[in-house]
Amino acid sequence: MISSVRGTVLSAVGGNIVIEVGGIGYAIQVTPEHALALRVGDSAFVHTAFIVREDAMSLFGFETREQLAVFELLTGVTGVGPKSALGVLSVLGPGQIATAVAAEDDAAFRKVSGIGPKTAKLIVVSLAGKLIAHAEPAARPAVTPAGDQVVVALVGLGWSEKIAASAVEGVIAANPDAAAFPVQTLLRLALAQLGPAQHSAVAAGAES
Known part of the structure; x- marks a missing residue:
């Protein structure tokens, strides 16, 4: 088996x-994107999948092991041949594929030429739970210095650091101007995010 080529x-x-x-x-x-990145006369290294069929032997190349791993998973789906799998990777990166599968978003695969609705749904079902390592982490809003102080204050009131940080991040994500908010404003909004009932319970516990 030819697993890589350098030359x-x-x-x-x-x-x-x-x-x-x-x-x-x-x-x-x-x-096509990979081909455009290469220049005639330059040295190149590609990870490869060697596909043997009755009528042909073909090499498919990838810039990263991650792309190769996702390609191999895609070709394991009924109805998805190597060219279709390469077509998916031409449109979607490994992280986007993993995210689409996790969200059961077969529409992302229907955008690929040669992938119909039935095959798109089959990709989502067949790859469910197999692409966790390739999923793109959700972007988290940056917590401001004032936000850090609010997290400390909420922890002091009895919330866990994880819950406190999540509440502050939620406030910052919902308010584009949150970077300019004073600590008191952020604290009030974070408490509102956590819920008045929880706030009352914690406050009562702190007074007793």
Whole structure:
């Protein structure tokens, strides 16, 4: 099995490249974006999947092991051949694929040429739980210095640091001007986010 190729780029056109290794040119199918990043005459290294079929033997190349791993998972889905799998990776990165599967968003796969509604749904079902390592972490709003003080204050009132930080992040995410808010304002909004009932219970506990 050919798992990787390193050599000189002889050509890079569309989604096809040729890399020369020891006088032998290996034709490799890649995403158009990958091909555009390569220059004839430069040295290149690609991770590869060697696909053997009755009528052909083909090499598919990838810039990262992560892309290769997702490609192999995609080709394990009924109805998804290597070219279709490469087509998915031409449109979506590994993180986007993992996020779409986790959200059961088959619409993301229907955007890929050659992937119909039935196959798109099958991809989501078949890959569920298999792409956690590739999922893109959700962006978290930056907590301001005043926000840090509010987290400390909430912890002092009895909330866990995780819950306190989540409440402050929620306030900051909902208010574009939160960076300019004083500590008192942020604290009031965070307490409102946590809920008046919880606030009363904690306050009562602090007074007793």
